[in-house]
Amino acid sequence: MSDLSNIEQQIDAYFNGQLSVTDEETLMSALEENPELKEKFEFARDVFNALRDEEAMAFEEDLSSVIKSKSRVPETPLADYNSPGARVYMVISSVAAVVLIASVIFGLFKKDNDPQQLFASYYQTYPVKELQRSDASEWQKSLELYANEDYDDFIAWVKTNTDYPQRDGQFYLAIAHMEEEEFHSAKSILNQLSADESFVSHDAVLWYLALTQLKLDEIEAAKENLEKLSQLNGVYARNGIQLLNNLEK
Numbered sequence: 001m002s003d004l005s006n007i008e009q010q011i012d013a014y015f016n017g018q019l020s021v022t023d024e025e026t027l028m029s030a031l032e033e034n035p036e037l038k039e040k041f042e043f044a045r046d047v048f049n050a051l052r053d054e055e056a057m058a059f060e061e062d063l064s065s066v067i068k069s070k071s072r073v074p075e076t077p078l079a080d081y082n083s084p085g086a087r088v089y090m091v092i093s094s095v096a097a098v099v100l101i102a103s104v105i106f107g108l109f110k111k112d113n114d115p116q117q118l119f120a121s122y123y124q125t126y127p128v129k130e131l132q133r134s135d136a137s138e139w140q141k142s143l144e145l146y147a148n149e150d151y152d153d154f155i156a157w158v159k160t161n162t163d164y165p166q167r168d169g170q171f172y173l174a175i176a177h178m179e180e181e182e183f184h185s186a187k188s189i190l191n192q193l194s195a196d197e198s199f200v201s202h203d204a205v206l207w208y209l210a211l212t213q214l215k216l217d218e219i220e221a222a223k224e225n226l227e228k229l230s231q232l233n234g235v236y237a238r239n240g241i242q243l244l245n246n247l248e249k
Contacts, residue, residue, distance in 0.1 A: 007037065024235050025234075025235045118246055159173075171204070
C-alpha cells in the first residue's frame with residue numbers, strides 16, 4: 001500500500017463501493033501515513049456525499065415537473081371543462097400523478113433506508129486475521145474450517161470444544177451463525193460479547209450485532225448499537241455512522 005498508484009486504485013474502489021472492510025482498514029492506515037493525501041481523500045469524500053444527496057433531490061424535483069406536465073388535461077374548449085367526462089379525467093389525472101410521484105420517490109429513497117437492502121449492502125464476512133497454517137493446534141485447524149467457509153463444521157467444533165480463546169471463538173461462532181442465516185443464535189452470542197468493552201474486537205462486535213438486529217428488523221436496537229459504535233474510532237465506527245445516517249433518512 002506504500003505505492004501511490006495502488007492507493008489511488010484503492011480510493012477509486014472505495015468510492016465505487018467495491019472495497020472490503022479489510023482493504024478499507026489497510027487504505028485508512030496508508031492515508032494516516034500521508035496527511036496530504038488523507039486531506040484530499042476526505043475532501044473528495046465530502047464532495048461525493050454532497051453530490052449524491054443533491055442528485056437525489058434534483059431527481060425528485062425533475063420527476064415532479066415531468067409528471068405534472070404529463071398529467072395536464074389536453075387542450076379542450078373552456079365550455080367542455082364543465083362536462084362530466086372532463087371533470088372525471090382531471091380527477092383521475094391528478095390522482096395518478098400524485099400516486100406515481102409518491103411511488104417512484106419512495107422507491108428511490110427506499111433503496112437507502114430499507115433494512116434488508118442495507119444489510120445486504122453492508123454485510124461482509126469477518127475475515128480470519130491471524131490464520132497460522134504452521135500451527136497444528138486444534139483451534140487453528142478450526143479456523144481453517146471457518147476460512148474455507150465450512151461454517152457448519154466450525155460451529156460443531158466450537159460447540160464441542162473448550163480449548164480455544166473464548167472471546168475470539170465465540171465471536172467467530174456468531175459470524176458463522178450469520179453465514180448460516182441463524183441470526184437469533186448470532187444475536188444471542190453478540191449480545192453477551194458486547195457487554196465486554198475490553199474485548200479487542202469490541203467495535204466489530206457492535207457492528208455485527210447491529211447488522212444482525214437490522215436483519216431481524218429490530219431497527220431501534222440496531223440504532224442504539226450504531227450510536228455506541230459511532231463513539232469509537234476506526235473503520236467500523238465510520239461505517240456505523242454512515243449506516244445510522246441511512247437508517248434515519
